[in-house]
Amino acid sequence: MAKYRVLVSDPISEIGVAALESHPDIDVDFIPDLGSKNADKIPGMIADYDAWIVRSQTKPNAELIAKGTKLRAIGRAGVGVDNIDRQAATDHGVIVMNTPTGNTISTAEQAFTLMLATARNIGPAHAEVLKGNFVAARKAYQGIELNGKRLAVLGMGRIGSEFAKRAQAFNMQVVAYDPFLTQARADQLKVELAATPEAALTGADVVTLHVPLTDETKHILDEKSLALMNKGALVINCARGGLIDEPALKAAIESGHIAGCGLDVFEDEPPSADHPLFSLGKHVTFTPHLGASTNEAQENVGIQVAEQIRDFLTTGEIRNAINMPSLDAAALAEVGPYLDLAASLGKLLAKLGPENPDSLRVSYHGPLAQKDTALVSRTALTALLEASRPDGQVNIVNVTSIAAQMGLDLIESTINAATEYNELVVAELRKGDVRYRVAGTIIGKSPRIVEIDRLYVDTNIKGHFLIVRNDDRPGIVGALGTLLGNSNQNIANLSLARNKSDGNALTVIEVDAPLSEELMSSIRATPGVLSATGATL
Ligand SMILES: NC(=O)C1=CN([C@@H]2O[C@H](COP(=O)(O)OP(=O)(O)OC[C@H]3O[C@@H](n4cnc5c(N)ncnc54)[C@H](O)[C@@H]3O)[C@@H](O)[C@H]2O)C=CC1
Numbered sequence: 001m002a003k004y005r006v007l008v009s010d011p012i013s014e015i016g017v018a019a020l021e022s023h024p025d026i027d028v029d030f031i032p033d034l035g036s037k038n039a040d041k042i043p044g045m046i047a048d049y050d051a052w053i054v055r056s057q058t059k060p061n062a063e064l065i066a067k068g069t070k071l072r073a074i075g076r077a078g079v080g081v082d083n084i085d086r087q088a089a090t091d092h093g094v095i096v097m098n099t100p101t102g103n104t105i106s107t108a109e110q111a112f113t114l115m116l117a118t119a120r121n122i123g124p125a126h127a128e129v130l131k132g133n134f135v136a137a138r139k140a141y142q143g144i145e146l147n148g149k150r151l152a153v154l155g156m157g158r159i160g161s162e163f164a165k166r167a168q169a170f171n172m173q174v175v176a177y178d179p180f181l182t183q184a185r186a187d188q189l190k191v192e193l194a195a196t197p198e199a200a201l202t203g204a205d206v207v208t209l210h211v212p213l214t215d216e217t218k219h220i221l222d223e224k225s226l227a228l229m230n231k232g233a234l235v236i237n238c239a240r241g242g243l244i245d246e247p248a249l250k251a252a253i254e255s256g257h258i259a260g261c262g263l264d265v266f267e268d269e270p271p272s273a274d275h276p277l278f279s280l281g282k283h284v285t286f287t288p289h290l291g292a293s294t295n296e297a298q299e300n301v302g303i304q305v306a307e308q309i310r311d312f313l314t315t316g317e318i319r320n321a322i323n324m325p326s327l328d329a330a331a332l333a334e335v336g337p338y339l340d341l342a343a344s345l346g347k348l349l350a351k352l353g354p355e356n357p358d359s360l361r362v363s364y365h366g367p368l369a370q371k372d373t374a375l376v377s378r379t380a381l382t383a384l385l386e387a388s389r390p391d392g393q394v395n396i397v398n399v400t401s402i403a404a405q406m407g408l409d410l411i412e413s414t415i416n417a418a419t420e421y422n423e424l425v426v427a428e429l430r431k432g433d434v435r436y437r438v439a440g441t442i443i444g445k446s447p448r449i450v451e452i453d454r455l456y457v458d459t460n461i462k463g464h465f466l467i468v469r470n471d472d473r474p475g476i477v478g479a480l481g482t483l484l485g486n487s488n489q490n491i492a493n494l495s496l497a498r499n500k501s502d503g504n505a506l507t508v509i510e511v512d513a514p515l516s517e518e519l520m521s522s523i524r525a526t527p528g529v530l531s532a533t534g535a536t537l
């Protein structure tokens, strides 16, 4: 049996499915109509899968995600992830990935087609021709020219920018609103930058929507905003139905203020045949959420999502994650060796640092400071929290929200000051005025712990360790060796450090097996031993 099982519950490209199936560690169940026709079966199945691939028909909600006890990733073959309960996924430690670039052009072309078709009544006129009403339809369906008209683009991301380029070729005057659109980018795209959605809509002849559906963008087009547009304007929506207050749009069309609409998406999908907008006669074009439905887009997103899920399961590479930092192959190669080191530093702090800390600061020195270290810090935090939680409860996806619930801040800092090491990771736990720090580096290819509580040591990052604070005087290391020997504990490595200011020393002994509580008690009772901790890293 393969190591990983993947459920694909919506139709995706066969080439994508094949990319998953060809991996020897992956078994795929491809059930294209599960999400649309048999969603009631998903609760009974989802616990068997490590990853889940969907389009928009399947709705991975909080209940399904909670039932997916093995689930580590949900891949969306497409852009919009509003069908996935992202918070529930994050809380359960499930990565959500999308494929942001695969359907951009197809969707921009669909939206543009809707604008042209709506302006020229293509849909209604076509239906009349089929009914034999050629002559009557010729009189009825006078169109609207786009040349020189003012187009408002709400959402100037990938699709919005592609739409704008095409509109410029039609000599439309483009004004765009997007909170992330800078003046420099607007100049580059040769569009007018609007400071607010209202400013973009005021005096517009056409609006096209290309924003994600969020609490903020829901009903971005409502009675008030539609009223800002020019009389006879057109509304195009190839993003999400919930962006438009549909009854308000209907009223605006019926009043004649808005001439019509071209919609690929609806607030409730599939809409029923008696949807109020369907009874409007002219300048209306409706398509059944076809924005990404081209051979090219489906191949792109199907292959992308399959490869992302495959690589995540088999190599840990994270691409296009929307609920945690991504780490592609190049970045993984750069920081990968530091992940194990960070895990050991986190575990060590869990043993040696203060309980219920206020913050974990992870600092990066040297060239490492210039790299994408977000996942290294998360790994240290995960290892720290794992120590006090049962297996699997905390992972790199949910760790920051769990830490926030505990009132524990994760702070990352980069430090340019030179150290004796080329690169150094310092992890410091703080509670009030109490601080405890450990540090590590990579020497050659070997990760090493090089500092415990500001004393220099040199140990492996994995193994069983005895960490002792003792008086700095002869005989103590010998006594420890005798106690270990009497318990049949073989010493693999020994590292000593002394703190000249307080006359204490630190002794770190790596042994071959975990240290029993009985042995630890004897060690703590040894004269000259100030504290002793056993740690398995
Ligand atoms: N009909 C269909 O089949 C398809 C629909 N879509 C929809 O299109 C949307 C856009 O897709 P992309 O352009 O690829 O995404 P994108 O992420 O490249 O662009 C979205 C843009 O919206 C902007 N934005 C966010 N909040 C905003 C607000 N309140 N006002 C104005 N702009 C805001 C963002 O800054 C971003 O630049 C997706 O979220 C998805 O819902 C995408 C693909 C296919």
Ligand SMILES: O=C(O)CCC(=O)C(=O)O
Residues within 6 Å of the ligand: 055, 056, 077, 078, 079, 080, 081, 103, 289, 291, 292, 293
């Ligand atoms: O899967 C689909 O065809 C819908 C695409 C879509 O809406 C998206 O990518 O956001």
